Amino acid sequence: EAGVAQSPRYKIIEKRQSVAFWCNPISGHATLYWYQQILGQGPKLLIQFQNNGVVDDSQLPKDRFSAERLKGVDSTLKIQPAKLEDSAVYLCASSFLSGTRAGELFFGEGSRLTVL
Amino acid sequence: TQLLEQSPQFLSIQEGENLTVYCNSSSVFSSLQWYRQEPGEGPVLLVTVVTGGEVKKLKRLTFQFGDARKDSSLHITAAQPGDTGLYLCAVKPFKTALIFGKGTTLSVSS
Numbered sequence: 651e652a653g654v655a656q657s658p659r660y661k662i663i664e665k666r667q668s669v670a671f672w673c674n675p676i677s678g679h680a681t682l683y684w685y686q687q688i689l690g691q692g693p694k695l696l697i698q699f700q701n702n703g704v705v706d707d708s709q710l711p712k713d714r715f716s717a718e719r720l721k722g723v724d725s726t727l728k729i730q731p732a733k734l735e736d737s738a739v740y741l742c743a744s745s746f747l748s749g750t751r752a753g754e755l756f757f758g759e760g761s762r763l764t765v766l
Numbered sequence: 767t768q769l770l771e772q773s774p775q776f777l778s779i780q781e782g783e784n785l786t787v788y789c790n791s792s793s794v795f796s797s798l799q800w801y802r803q804e805p806g807e808g809p810v811l812l813v814t815v816v817t818g819g820e821v822k823k824l825k826r827l828t829f830q831f832g833d834a835r836k837d838s839s840l841h842i843t844a845a846q847p848g849d850t851g852l853y854l855c856a857v858k859p860f861k862t863a864l865i866f867g868k869g870t871t872l873s874v875s876s
């Protein structure tokens with residue numbers, strides 16, 4: 651089965667510019683997550699979707715970050731304007747909503763952002 | 767404060783050595799997961815432990831969940847270069863998504 655697809659893999663921008671990341675989850679996975687992973691740290695949740703609704707966005711810096719999952723399938727994460735501290739890998743993950751594997755997250759390869 | 771404390775933060779060993787990494791918390795959890803993340807990749811689930819005192823084996827990897835379900839350990843026997851990566855423990859508190867520790871970076875040289 652196809653895994654979680656993310657693009658672009660790498661992006662370099664200057665501070666105050668904008669950037670968008672795209673994620674296509676595994677087919678049939680109702681839950682989609684965006685995590686931020688700063689070098690040397692574990693992933694930190696930014697936002698969780700269930701189908702096209704937001705379940706948890708409490709740690710999303712809403713003054714600069716936005717995310718959408720309009721049709722309950724693929725998702726876009728946007729940063730505008732970017733700050734130096736946004737340099738990180740942005741990981742998309744998906745999971746089943748229910749069943750024995752509902753707790754297992756499947757991650758994409760991530761999008762590495764460098765803000766100069 | 768970090769919900770999950772992982773130690774050591776870094777570990778560099780020779781091929782064939784044994785090692786143990788730890789994941790500790792002051793909270794009780796219904797289950798705990800271990801993921802491995804290789805450079806340039808996303809984390810991949812290794813195991814889920816759900817019962818206090820549970821021991822699970824995955825080839826040369828042995829996972830243990832503490833009796834009180836507050837801590838866990840991962841033991842690797844006869845480490846190989848292919849074991850190199852970031853080992854992350856993760857828990858899912860009630861009504862939140864998976865929360866990760868900072869991880870242990872393991873480097874195994876031949």
